[in-house]
Amino acid sequence: MDPLITLFDDNPPLATPILVPDLLALYGGDLVMPLDLPVTDSTVEGDRAYCYANFVATIDGITSFNLPKQDTGGEISGGSAIDHAVMGILRARADAVIWGSKTYHAARRFLPTPAAIWPAGAAVLAAQRTRLGKGSAPPLAIVVTASGQIDLTGALVQRPEQPAIIATTDAGAARLGDITGAAPNTTVWSFGASVPPAALLRRLRAERGVRLALCEGGAALLGAFLATGALDELFLTRAPQFAGRSLAMPRPGLVEGVAFAPASAPWAILRSLKHSGSYLFERYSLAPHTART
Numbered sequence: 001m002d003p004l005i006t007l008f009d010d011n012p013p014l015a016t017p018i019l020v021p022d023l024l025a026l027y028g029g030d031l032v033m034p035l036d037l038p039v040t041d042s043t044v045e046g047d048r049a050y051c052y053a054n055f056v057a058t059i060d061g062i063t064s065f066n067l068p069k070q071d072t073g074g075e076i077s078g079g080s081a082i083d084h085a086v087m088g089i090l091r092a093r094a095d096a097v098i099w100g101s102k103t104y105h106a107a108r109r110f111l112p113t114p115a116a117i118w119p120a121g122a123a124v125l126a127a128q129r130t131r132l133g134k135g136s137a138p139p140l141a142i143v144v145t146a147s148g149q150i151d152l153t154g155a156l157v158q159r160p161e162q163p164a165i166i167a168t169t170d171a172g173a174a175r176l177g178d179i180t181g182a183a184p185n186t187t188v189w190s191f192g193a194s195v196p197p198a199a200l201l202r203r204l205r206a207e208r209g210v211r212l213a214l215c216e217g218g219a220a221l222l223g224a225f226l227a228t229g230a231l232d233e234l235f236l237t238r239a240p241q242f243a244g245r246s247l248a249m250p251r252p253g254l255v256e257g258v259a260f261a262p263a264s265a266p267w268a269i270l271r272s273l274k275h276s277g278s279y280l281f282e283r284y285s286l287a288p289h290t291a292r293t
């Protein structure tokens with residue numbers, strides 16, 4: 001696989017790279033998070049997990065074809081090997097991976113582990129997690145649902161080696177009931193009338209020691225994180241195709257469920273830009289920045 005070519009990167013280099021040598025070469029540089037820097041300020045290392053999202057979108061900003069059995073990011077990326085490798089690297093950095101319930105159901109056969117998305121990289125991804133002090137445990141998996149309507153046959157809640165949390169409302173928790181027998185390594189967290197993203201990130205930090213949380217979507221969940229200022233960074237792969245959408249065939253963009261006003265729409269700052277052939281790999285930081293710089 002050809003390595004990414006870095007066109008721009010304003011992330012500060014560290015004396016000792018975070019990425020292991022093979023991933024450093026493939027990613028076209030290091031993958032430094034603010035929490036890696038020797039001096040962290042209170043806006044970065046606060047009382048909640050730092051949250052970065054990763055998505056792939058078409059040129060026209062579509063994130064799912066929304067067709068039966070053709071509704072995952074895989075169709076959007078065209079099964080791109082380098083995109084899968086980047087997903088694996090981003091998962092390897094995470095203490096927890098967060099999915100909305102529709103993403104969970106669309107990907108019910110899959111686990112949110114580094115090796116699950118890039119099996120050929122399993123050994124180097126395991127070495128990366130060892131280097132980060134994360135041992136052999138997979139990232140904690142989180143499924144967010146207001147309704148509690150979760151099919152408990154999905155791999156994420158069925159595999160005993162995969163710890164998982166279903167984050168839901170009081171009503172959702174009541175609907176789920178006691179899942180101990182149905183999903184052995186899964187815990188239900190109830191947050192009241194809604195699931196505020198920042199409250200979820202605070203609880204992950206306080207109760208599970210999660211410092212880095214990766215939100216893998218979908219668009220409705222990303223909208224909730226953006227709308228509440230709970231998103232710190234976005235990694236966005238731009239796949240060189242157009243998906244289109246119509247009234248008869250609605251398809252999610254990158255952000256759904258929230259419509260910002262011009263005066264309050266969040267702005268982002270480009271942190272790095274890479275490419276592999278015609279695929280672009282963009283990295284943006286958000287909170288606490290809102291300036292158009």
Ligand SMILES: NC(=O)c1ccc[n+]([C@@H]2O[C@H](COP(=O)([O-])OP(=O)(O)OC[C@H]3O[C@@H](n4cnc5c(N)ncnc54)[C@H](OP(=O)(O)O)[C@@H]3O)[C@@H](O)[C@H]2O)c1
Nearest residue numbers: 055056064072073100101102103146147217218219220221
């Ligand atoms: N291209 C990509 O990178 C990418 C990434 C991820 C997903 N996808 C695709 O995008 C589609 C799914 O995206 P989506 O936007 O339709 O759905 P989604 O964000 O995956 O899930 C939406 C559901 O999550 C729950 N939810 C979201 N925010 C919540 C909040 N603040 N509090 C409580 N519950 C919340 C709700 O579940 P309940 O309805 O259960 O209450 C909501 O209906 C799938 O086709 C998936 O494969 C693509």
